[in-house]
Amino acid sequence: MKAAAWLMALGLMAGLASAQEVKWNYDKLAAKASDSVDVSLSGPLLRLATKFLSDDDEDEAKVKKLVGGLKGIYVKSFEFKKPGEYTPADLESFRAPLRGADWERIVGVHSTEDGETVEVYIKNEGKGIGGLAIIASEPKEVTLVNIVGPIDLDTLSKLGGHMGIPEVEVDKKK
């Protein structure tokens, strides 16, 4: 009986862990940044926000559909006064937790022209995506996105063209 109870507790904890955000420590970046944007929404506050998204407004309706099933949204964006104020080691600490078995890097691009790097990770959960993580860095900016829950990447990328985001041009040359 006791063993069964422990197993149940472990199972519950595993379930809880999969529903948690990625454990990122922002302290080092925050200490060096000159400015930051911080969004942390989960649980009742996220549900409340969803209720306030309007079905009548096209943009808000799209976002409402996107975030409906999410458990958490965590976005941090740090701006720095000069290039070089954060180090590659600072960013490595954010990649480490995403090397687990259930995370998969689906995109990793670096541009030598503008020094921009973007990495996109998805968390595999059964048949679908259980989470999204983005690590984007430029010489004077680092953005970290963690979305917990089933997120439709197609719908998210289709927000391009709305909300001031330039649409990705589809290459029609075949």
Next chain:
Amino acid sequence: MNLDDELRSALRRREPSPDFTARVLARVSMAPVMAAQRPWFSRPATRWVAAMAATLLLAAGTLEYRHYQGERAKSQVLLAMHIAARKLNRAQKKVQMITHRSNS
């Protein structure tokens, strides 16, 4: 950025809820009937009214704060999605550029 144009866009007219007209007409049709049916003995006791008013004010204050919380949380969700979508698009764009270069 032309502020005049942006303000015109931001402050453009919006429609109220779809049943707005129906609700106005319903209120108009009911107003004289409600006034006629109010009996003289329905005047409430002053203390009871004061207690009710206080309860309503408290409830209204709580509702107002919740409304403020909700609107603020909504702004944050919109901002977060804006940032996430933008970064995703940048990644996609760079992948497309790389693919295009390697194909040409």
Next chain:
Amino acid sequence: MTVLQIPERPPLKAAGLDFATLVRQHQAMVFSICWHVLHDRAVAEELAQDVFLSLHQHLATLESPEHVLFWLRRVTSNRALDVLRRRQRRPMVSLENAPEPVAVSSTGDPMLNTALRKLVAALPEKARAIVVLRYQEDLDPAEIARILAIPVGTVKSQLQRALALLREKLSRSLGEIRL
């Protein structure tokens, strides 16, 4: 079947417009003034309904469609300002201390619209009503002065000051976060 019985009122003299048509014709205008001034959808709808109830009571005194439009703009603006003044829950902020949006995009887009609406909603009462009438209704200062029953000079100076502040707060926000 429930049938709505609207008490009889004489139709509008010049155009013979009935009340329901007037509601449909002007509901967006009335609601939007309320919403942009009060920034609360539920209260705006309630107030807009009240305005149309008043319109129904005063319809016999209105001479023409233009008179109706002027009357609606005046009553809506003044009632919205009354609600604002009665709202003790929302603390007054000075023009200089109007809260800034978290971040805005550098291109014209719905996020910028939302940010602008919030900045406008944080302006002091009169300035807010003036900006709404100017940009929602495209009215010139003389017309705004007639509607709000204030001097033209006051409208012009308040508008100038409000725009300068909006410009300043926006450009500060645009410069803060680059995405």
